[in-house]
Amino acid sequence: MAQETFASKISQSLNRVSSRNGICGSDVHIFQVPFVKVPTATTPDPLTGETLPITMGHEFSGTVVELGEGADGNKFPVGQNVIVEPIFSCMKASCGACTAGTRNLCPLVNCIGIGGFGGGLAEYITVDELLVHRLPDGIPLDIGAMLEPLAVSWHCVKRSEFKPNDTVLISGAGPIGLFLLKVLRRELAQEHGATLVVDPLSTDVVNATMKATDGLGVHIAFDAAGIQATMTAAVQSVRARGKVVNVASWEKPPQIDLNLCLLKEITILSSNTYTGDHPDMLEAVAAGRFAGLEGLITGKVALDDVVEKGFNALINDKDSHVKILIHP
Known part of the structure; x- marks a missing residue:
């Protein structure tokens, strides 16, 4: 029932190709000892209905390759570079957090790539249009993949x-x-x-x-x-x-x-993730207020090397790495 209620709130979807995905500290924790909201092999996420295995990745940028029915082709034309605001919530009228505009505080809140709905390590992913934001012109996809943690700090x-x-x-x-x-x-x-x-x-x-x-x-x-x-x-x-x-x-x-x-x-x-912060943050990014973000990228890794050169590098060589990007 919860899954149906959530699905009924999804108005349009975008098919897109995931181009860059950052490994988050939460991803590393999940990789080692899951202690955040992760479905198990037998207990599904209450909103997605999915059980393990889940495709990981919630810090990602990409390019729109196909529009779902009813999606806004003027805002998101094919070929548009975008980022994803990955948190999703129940969006029920009875949920005080969601109705107050603080869906990040919903008791059932979770992330794409943690609770299901694919993830940034997938080659392609379909995302609700309401969770997608245009990447400002001139901002590369590598930087786009870093804007999710920037939104957390914002x-x-x-x-x-x-x-x-x-x-x-x-x-x-x-x-x-x-x-x-x-x-x-x-x-x-x-x-x-x-x-x-x-x-x-x-x-x-x-x-x-x-x-x-x-x-x-x-x-x-x-x-x-x-x-x-x-x-x-x-x-x-x-x-x-x-x-x-x-x-x-x-x-x-x-x-x-x-x-x-x-x-x-x-x-x-x-402070828990973000809610409604992306438009102002992206405006600041477009205005050039965050010069030097590329200096925080300490590795770019192919998908085949995600364990050894991604997760294990962040675990075993913390002093050398800040943000490692994966190219699916």
Whole structure:
């Protein structure tokens, strides 16, 4: 019944060829130990009705090769390069999250390439027109495949209510952490915009942060790492009435010192994927506000090498890789 309800909400579809697909941190977690919403071989996703195996990939760009009946050929002509906003939800009138325009918070929310509906590692995929966005002219498909995690960071910065001249701590130098730097639009002091880079294995993050902020602490601490040490440092590093923003998925929920949060009146909030953020983000991309994104691409791999040069490279050589793209 849930599957029929969801299907009834799909108005048009686009057949398209997947050209570039980025490997997400969530993909790596699923590859190792599934802990996000993944169907099993016997338990289907409640919306897609699919069980394993599922074709993976939710960070992808591609080119329209065929239109479904009723699709907007003016907006999406054959040959148009596009990106996909991969999250889908129940879209039921009884769902408070979906009706409020926050389908990213629907209890049944999932992603193309995780819950089913094909995935970016497929040669071809059919996608609901409502989830497709034109790639701005002049933006290559490689960059297009990186705009899904950029949207995650864009939404996160909006949630934080960041203001110019706010000081910020970002824990986690993976794709989301580096995209956060891009969205925050700091002046380039180091390669991707950080004014201070600290190795948490050899340096006390809290002391370094306090020293850099004249003992006040930062206005906002973003946790894009998802480990206990980074959350602890985030709470300790924000100033009075500062904010801690969680944008990480946790295998084990962290412990948070609520007494310290009380004494400093810290605001703790979270950011989950995105909702309605793509148009503004793509406008900013088209305006050239995210120069240098190609520098975050540390590998381009053929589909046959996706395990060894894709997943295993990200697992075993984290220091050398940020974003690896797969060409299906």
